[in-house]
Amino acid sequence: MREVYVVGIGITSFSRLEYPLVEIAGYPAMMALKDAGLSSVDHVYVANMGAGRLNKQTGLASAVVDHLALTPAGAEAIENGPASGASAIKQGYMAVASGLHDTVLVTGAERMRAANSLETTDFVATLTHPLAEYIYGVTLPSLAGMFTRLYMDKYGVTSRHLSMVAVKAHANAMLNPFAHLHELITMDGIEDGPDAGTNNPMVADPLRFYDCCPVSDGGACLILATGEVAKKLKKPMVRLAGVGQATDTHAVHERKDPTEVTAVRLAAQQAFGMAGFKPSQVDVAELHDAFTILEIVESEEAGFFKKGEGHKALEKGLTKIGGQIPINTSGGLKAKGHPVGATGVGQAHEIVLQLRGEAGARQVKGAKRGFTCNFGGFGNNVVCLAFQREG
Amino acid sequence: MSTDLEKILRPVDNPAPIFPPKYMTLAGGETLVIRQVDRDEIPDILPHVEPLIHVERDFYDIVAARVYAELLGYYRYRVQDEYVLVAQLDGELCAVVNGRRFNPEVGVSLHTLSLRRGLRVGAHAFAAKMEYHFDYLKQKEVLIVAESPIGFRRWMIEYKLEKRFETPHELGGVPSFALTREIFERVRPTLLTGHRPVPANLLAKAKAKIMPPSDPPKPPMDLMAATRSQSDNTGSALLLQRQVLGGQPKAVAKPKKAAARR
Numbered sequence: 001m002r003e004v005y006v007v008g009i010g011i012t013s014f015s016r017l018e019y020p021l022v023e024i025a026g027y028p029a030m031m032a033l034k035d036a037g038l039s040s041v042d043h044v045y046v047a048n049m050g051a052g053r054l055n056k057q058t059g060l061a062s063a064v065v066d067h068l069a070l071t072p073a074g075a076e077a078i079e080n081g082p083a084s085g086a087s088a089i090k091q092g093y094m095a096v097a098s099g100l101h102d103t104v105l106v107t108g109a110e111r112m113r114a115a116n117s118l119e120t121t122d123f124v125a126t127l128t129h130p131l132a133e134y135i136y137g138v139t140l141p142s143l144a145g146m147f148t149r150l151y152m153d154k155y156g157v158t159s160r161h162l163s164m165v166a167v168k169a170h171a172n173a174m175l176n177p178f179a180h181l182h183e184l185i186t187m188d189g190i191e192d193g194p195d196a197g198t199n200n201p202m203v204a205d206p207l208r209f210y211d212c213c214p215v216s217d218g219g220a221c222l223i224l225a226t227g228e229v230a231k232k233l234k235k236p237m238v239r240l241a242g243v244g245q246a247t248d249t250h251a252v253h254e255r256k257d258p259t260e261v262t263a264v265r266l267a268a269q270q271a272f273g274m275a276g277f278k279p280s281q282v283d284v285a286e287l288h289d290a291f292t293i294l295e296i297v298e299s300e301e302a303g304f305f306k307k308g309e310g311h312k313a314l315e316k317g318l319t320k321i322g323g324q325i326p327i328n329t330s331g332g333l334k335a336k337g338h339p340v341g342a343t344g345v346g347q348a349h350e351i352v353l354q355l356r357g358e359a360g361a362r363q364v365k366g367a368k369r370g371f372t373c374n375f376g377g378f379g380n381n382v383v384c385l386a387f388q389r390e391g
Numbered sequence: 392m393s394t395d396l397e398k399i400l401r402p403v404d405n406p407a408p409i410f411p412p413k414y415m416t417l418a419g420g421e422t423l424v425i426r427q428v429d430r431d432e433i434p435d436i437l438p439h440v441e442p443l444i445h446v447e448r449d450f451y452d453i454v455a456a457r458v459y460a461e462l463l464g465y466y467r468y469r470v471q472d473e474y475v476l477v478a479q480l481d482g483e484l485c486a487v488v489n490g491r492r493f494n495p496e497v498g499v500s501l502h503t504l505s506l507r508r509g510l511r512v513g514a515h516a517f518a519a520k521m522e523y524h525f526d527y528l529k530q531k532e533v534l535i536v537a538e539s540p541i542g543f544r545r546w547m548i549e550y551k552l553e554k555r556f557e558t559p560h561e562l563g564g565v566p567s568f569a570l571t572r573e574i575f576e577r578v579r580p581t582l583l584t585g586h587r588p589v590p591a592n593l594l595a596k597a598k599a600k601i602m603p604p605s606d607p608p609k610p611p612m613d614l615m616a617a618t619r620s621q622s623d624n625t626g627s628a629l630l631l632q633r634q635v636l637g638g639q640p641k642a643v644a645k646p647k648k649a650a651a652r653r
Contacts, residue, residue: 018448116540117540117541117544118540118544181509183418183419183509183510184419184420185418185419185420186418186419186420188416188420189416189417189418189419189420190418193416194416194584194586195415195416195417195584195585196418197580197581197584198415198511198514198515198518198581198582198583198584199416199417199418199510199511199584200418201549201581201582202581209511210418
């Protein structure tokens with residue numbers, strides 16, 4: 001297989017974007033083409049989860065490739081729930097690595113705020129098991145709430161730990177002009193102070209308001225190319241070094257131990273195995289913290305900390321910028337935002353920015369190896385990516 | 392003669408207890424002061440409400456237009472038993488909430504207008520309004536409607552309001568929901584907060600001047616309007632791509648329809 005490099009990146013603000021979905025996909029793509037210095041590509045992958053339902057648009061890839069004037073390049077949309085973004089990158093990786101294409105554009109886009117929050121919550125809930133979960137009214141916050149309670153009981157994670165994740169995420173997002181939430185929050189305001197209970201009300205016990213990510217619109221794009229093309233473009237050489245993917249039972253209750261997120265562990269192992277480096281060698285990671293508990297859990301399953309010790313690492317500040325392994329420097333899904341289909345591409349965008357040394361105030365000094373975990377379903381379809389700066 | 396007519400036009404004088412000001416710490420650590428304002432302060436609030444009439448997002452336009460009218464009605468003595476509360480951060484106007492007494496037992500919630508998004512400022516201001524109806528006006532229930540999905544989620548769902556669909560609400564005659572004393576007591580521990588008395592320096596700053604909102608809601612951002620306006624909207628955006636990749640936009644062709652009119 002050929003080696004695959006990221007030669008261009010682009011992103012929109014993750015917030016509310018009141019223009020057509022095709023433009024939310026197209027704008028970061030144009031930025032990425034400009035970044036790469038390319039005017040055409042061989043193939044386009046569009047990551048999206050909700051166009052058909054939320055935006056009443058199907059055939060999104062055809063619309064995007066035309067909008068970008070990239071015809072006659074091949075184009076198709078990838079839908080894999082909230083892991084659509086990393087799945088599309090994986091498809092792009094395979095296309096370049098296999099020799100099928102030399103340049104591939106992967107753009108992720110979602111316009112969730114076209115619908116109201118009730119509809120959006122229901123839309124996301126449709127990824128749960130239709131007969132064992134969805135028909136009983138399960139939503140993602142409720143699943144995450146039950147999961148968090150189990151995790152708390154088993155490993156001693158507390159509400160305070162969850163708030164620490166949220167405070168860190170919001171602080172990092174303040175350094176990211178593309179983040180959805182530019183609101184500093186404090187432990188006093190959401191956890192310790194006399195008004196914390198009303199500032200941070202319960203959503204799905206034990207998860208509270210600031211434990212949940214916002215509903216965002218947004219788009220992000222990566223252009224992947226062969227080493228030969230990458231060298232000609234003279235951009236910092238960031239290699240997509242490892243790709244891993246694993247699945248788990250659709251219904252969470254069918255897992256032997258629901259606190260074991262096996263798909264993350266397996267996908268991460270695959271990605272690291274292919275990349276040829278260890279979790280301990282990673283300089284910066286973006287983990288799928290749709291709920292604060294997930295950052296803690298994924299930091300363990302990915303191998304950065306021992307199982308049950310992610311919250312202790314958090315206490316020690318190991319995951320802050322400047323810490324041992326900075327996690328979610330972008331603000332994460334929690335504060336950067338979570339436009340579901342675009343999220344995985346947005347995570348990769350942040351890592352490439354970090355490895356290029358272009359992350360500004362949130363730059364992790366000397367970052368050379370990065371990792372992303374894009375968590376689809378409730379841990380039933382996970383895609384992990386490993387990146388390495390060369391030269 | 393004109394003075395006598397004005398007496399007829401004005402609402403009946405019907406004094407009510409004052410809402411005692413309170414303060415609370417927000418999620419970001421700032422201190423929010425919520426207090427009742429008198430008629431004299433309404434002209435200081437109106438200029439900050441007016442721009443929101445033009446914000447076609449989250450129903451700010453209709454809510455701001457109605458709040459403007461209600462504030463003016465209060466200022467000009469044209470609404471019976473209305474009150475207005477404001478929420479301020481360092482004097483900055485963050486929310487305006489208002490309502491009125493329908494009769495001694497029933498209150499009417501009119502509007503909750505957040506001029507600063509996030510940090511649950513609007514939620515705190517709404518809760519203060521309900522506190523006023525139940526704890527100070529001693530009413531039995533408050534009739535409420537929502538004009539936006541956000542309001543529906545915040546009031547009807549978070550408070551679990553009762554349906555009072557047989558009672559048209561004053562706002563548009565739509566079916567009402569009701570916050571009863573029983574519901575209010577149930578949510579009091581989780582949705583209502585605040586401390587009294589407000590430290591003198593905080594209250595003095597709030598009363599000294601109603602400062603303009605530093606980050607008010609704005610019309611929808613359209614980051615690509617400039618580029619999109621220079622291409623057609625059919626998807627054939629070769630021109631658009633050239634402009635973006637080339638760095639400099641080309642001259643804009645005049646719209647055909649406009650040219651034809653000339």
